[in-house]
Amino acid sequence: MAIFCFPRPQSFLRLIPLRTATEFILFLLGVNKVTGLYGILALLTGYPLNPLQLSHYIYSLAVLGPICYLSPAIRGQQDSSSTVKVIALAWVYVLDTVINSVYTMLFGLGWFALLARQAGEGSGALDGMGQGTMNETAGFTSPEHDVSKVDIFTTPAPGAMPGQEARLYAISGSLSSAVLSQGSVSTLAVLVALWVIRVYFCVVVLSYARSTLRAYIASTSATSYSTASDANIAENPFRHGRAEGEGWRGALGRSMLRFPTKRYWLGRDESQAEWASGADARLEGARGLRIKVPGGSVGGVGERERRARSGTGPSVPMLPLKGKAEY
Template identity: 35%
Template sequence: MKRFLYFLSLRTGTELIILTLLLNKISGFYGLLAILTGLHLSSLQLSMYVYSLFALALAGYLTPHLRRQSPIHVLGLAWFYVIDTVVNAVYTAAFAINWFLVIGQHHPTAVRFGHTILEPENVTSISIILMLWGLRIYFILVIMSYARSVLRQHVYSTSSSTGLYRRENPSDPDSGTSIENPFATNREDGKGWEGRLGRAMIALVRSYWLGVDEDDGWARGMGGKFRRSGEAPVTFGPMERERRRRSGTGPLPPPTSNPAGIPWATQGTK
């Protein structure tokens, strides 16, 4: 996935999606305040509001790192959104079942649970919920795609050109290749609990995060654009030398004649 809604960048789309998540989780704060007014909450409602406050705090901590493009935090935010989607699906299913049971109790004609679900107004509600969850799945793809691009840009900016790709199974020449794991134990980002967490998150669908695909050509073509200051840029052998020669930025060629007959090593010295 390259764009959000075909015309917005993935980062903009991710920011908008997380903004809706934060607004949704604020409801947990107001839900708990309702207890002070004497409102009775079921254990299911109370647990949902407590979870919403936890999710609000965690998402609020991770969100500023979207613009900083910190791979460990963006990756964590992507997986958190996936987990939050599953948790919300469980709560939605639980509330829906309770709702249909209540309707069945108050309507004598609804003698079966299946019959209650097939009521016209309930079918409409279920259709709307399914459409919203389809949109939620699309949001997951957007956030995961942005996290993947951040992770891979980080790898290209910190890896040497010779160690950028590794064969998954060195003993098997037919095995596929992958980019370096930025959270490997021998790398700076792989130290401490953050490194262990990063390796665990990448281990899930490892081929998606580190697998080599056709999209990697843009990073190789960019050369040293994403490299840290002070690092030598990546060169590409004869083609790069030819480009520099044509643009006039390469080294000057040696003179073709020496009319004075003075050796080059001593020419110009007294």
């Protein structure tokens, strides 16, 4: 048995079917990508955008196109074209999750770099990354120097009899205090929770694509698990030699079924294997079973007589009339 088995949920939180959940998840993704259009429109108003923000808005618009093109395949006909589109849509969502995580990490590093700069500590290569817009919208970068505590040290002034000289030393917060402050920790907790939810959404979308592929295999392929070259792997519908495996669509289908593993897409489910082994065991135990039908034996009741007494035997034949009736 494998040490790690990729999750294969049959429903969303055991409450919602996979197809309905997939449609809702992709709808949320489409709404999220529409924000890229507003970011591009902000350029027309003269709003300054740093290169990181501009690349994110352009990427959002680039992903919105495939989502709108592939989403109708969820409720389309169960053919090879729709199956490839559903699997491609699942991988678009997974790749978008990875790329969005990178963008979130970069924006987060820029934000903490801004906090470190305000705390009086440099942040190396991260200093100034995306901070032009943050400085204008943060609301706390003016005045430039902010302190959390002020210590006053007094020393006698040289040559001055009646007075003293006061010196002020501003002690700023450290980088760790800026990152691990109450607001920053809560922000990190929210980001981690959102990432966990997004990963579960990826599992749901992949599971729906997997169920769509297996339904297509069951309806079109004549090769079952027991007759395939590998008893635990079903036939790949996009293999060479089949109509679905020709051209770029077949190459795309074969490449998409390689990850996370080929067994995930085409392998036999453990529940099916356990059921099959249990059925084989029951059949093996039933081979020695012999059912004897009681017959007419000496000192016993014959089967015909027993059925006649119980009313389940054949009807009694009518006796022919031996003479004519007299009136």
